[in-house]
Amino acid sequence: MSQSSKPPQPAPVPTSADVARLAGVSRATVSYVLNNAEAVRISEPTRRKVRRAAEELGYVPHAAARSLRAGHTRIVLLPTSHVPIGPLYSAFLNELQWSLRRLDYTVVQYGSLGLSGDEAARAWAELRPVAVISLGEITLSAHNVATLKRAGARAVITMGPVGVAGAHALVMDQSEVGARAAAHLVDLGHRRIGVVVPQEEGLELFSTPRLEGARSVAGAEIDALPMAYSEESAAALAARWRSLGLDAVFAYNDEYAMLLMRALMDEGLRVPEDVAVVGADDLLIGRLLRPRLSTVQIELPTGDHLAELVDRAVREPGEITQRQDLISAVAVRREST
């Protein structure tokens, strides 16, 4: 009202000083009231004045200023995957976020698309996160971990297949998945087993250990079978199937398994008589196909569990560089094996 000329000049963001001015108190008082400081007694009328002023101005504290002053943040950095990770991991991630928020952390998913490990680590470090939970998209080197720690990270947790020096190596070992699948097939009498390796980028951190896990099982010969997630690729693989001399296949996960199984059947092969097919992840969709898809059911840690581990690591930053296997896998036989 008082200012008639108001060009699209963005109105200045209200600060705590503005609140103080409006309430007729000092900035210190504003801070005390808004943060419910217990060490200081503020009269009820003053509290109300301050709150009303804050409300009226639509005051929102400036996170950067606050953490600058505090010397630390409550940010937990969650590097975002750029590959579709499937419903299983999505659900886990959501649970994790929720649990972390309950513990009063600010979860920031940071997409690291197209960044190298070094670039990513630097970019993350700029935010001064108190913890980083790297789920494997980017392989952190010991040097990267050091960068993060030097920037104040009290916990760096990797979930990739391998431990990293200096990190709280929380191993979710995907090789177990491959091992269960192969063992399942071997139990059923199969000896020549193909293992699908997705050609899509970014899945190596899952596919490599799954393949290695299968290889670790005694009693079978393992062949790696590169395949892309497309009908063409599956058809091409199916077309040369008879020449491969395989009697079973672990198809990386349920999605690749469904694709390949369809291609094999279209090629005139019988499942499971001519070739047994097993996937992984126990997707609901796998039960809709005929034959129903056998799978490896994967049990991830609960988000709560991991969140508490993080919280503990943050509070007691003793070098708890321990290997922990938080994943479990079990084969489920349906009709395709």
Next chain:
Amino acid sequence: MSQSSKPPQPAPVPTSADVARLAGVSRATVSYVLNNAEAVRISEPTRRKVRRAAEELGYVPHAAARSLRAGHTRIVLLPTSHVPIGPLYSAFLNELQWSLRRLDYTVVQYGSLGLSGDEAARAWAELRPVAVISLGEITLSAHNVATLKRAGARAVITMGPVGVAGAHALVMDQSEVGARAAAHLVDLGHRRIGVVVPQEEGLELFSTPRLEGARSVAGAEIDALPMAYSEESAAALAARWRSLGLDAVFAYNDEYAMLLMRALMDEGLRVPEDVAVVGADDLLIGRLLRPRLSTVQIELPTGDHLAELVDRAVREPGEITQRQDLISAVAVRREST
């Protein structure tokens, strides 16, 4: 070496002052060198000294301090969905992130799990993002938009089904999807059409407009069919199917469609003779079933496109409150209709 007693006291994070000290220059010079300031000429030897010192200390600038000083951030906030959004939207999101990063924005996905619109808006505002792209998980009120704008957001973009006052209402109208599906079924002679409405929370912003879209098509009677994403729920719906008197169903998306189609077939109904089924999203898996699933193929805007829209809005914060339809949908007939 010089300090023998080193308790687990976290080493202090190196600052630009430390770099300056080590390089034997002032903090100003450090800043100039590290930011490649063009307005100032710094001698090559000095540059090298500074860079070496920064390298040696593993110096990483403090994002909070920087943006505090600058008075603004380059953060684009992307509220994270807590529902599995499927490969289609995942791919779109990734592309968007990538494009924004190319434009030098810091993309921060902020999980808003369990927050109300007000709480979420406040939490986001604390980060002082320069732009917010809300994809619909949380319905932003005009008040929320105002909060964000007051906190310095120069662009607030909503992708929900409805425009929001004050926001750059970028409408990705899901009703088009429902309309296409219904029209497809009507074209094929169906008159009594069921529309599946997922019971899962968080999908309303997609499912409601899809239902409304179907209702908008002339020539058919539309029934809403609540259903959860589980075999039990699908079976229950299928069990009472004959009593519903429907001759076709638009099953929200391909996943629900596959589930329901299987249940219907298990119930002895023929697809498409007794009941036509159409999904949406054109998932690869839908082509693997028999009959192959008809679907509505959805064309999302490219990430590049949206990123540039955001960038323009940020640079010219004129109130471009315009409705834009960036989504297109087309029915694809396979075998289930």
Next chain:
DNA sequence: TTGAAAGCGATACCAA
């Protein structure tokens, strides 16, 4: 070509 110093916004210590 380089340095000294102000100031961004919030907090917490020390006085009053």
Next chain:
DNA sequence: TTGGTATCGCTTTCAA
């Protein structure tokens, strides 16, 4: 019970 003020790390203007 409340206020003044130093401080966090960084950028940038003004002087030297």
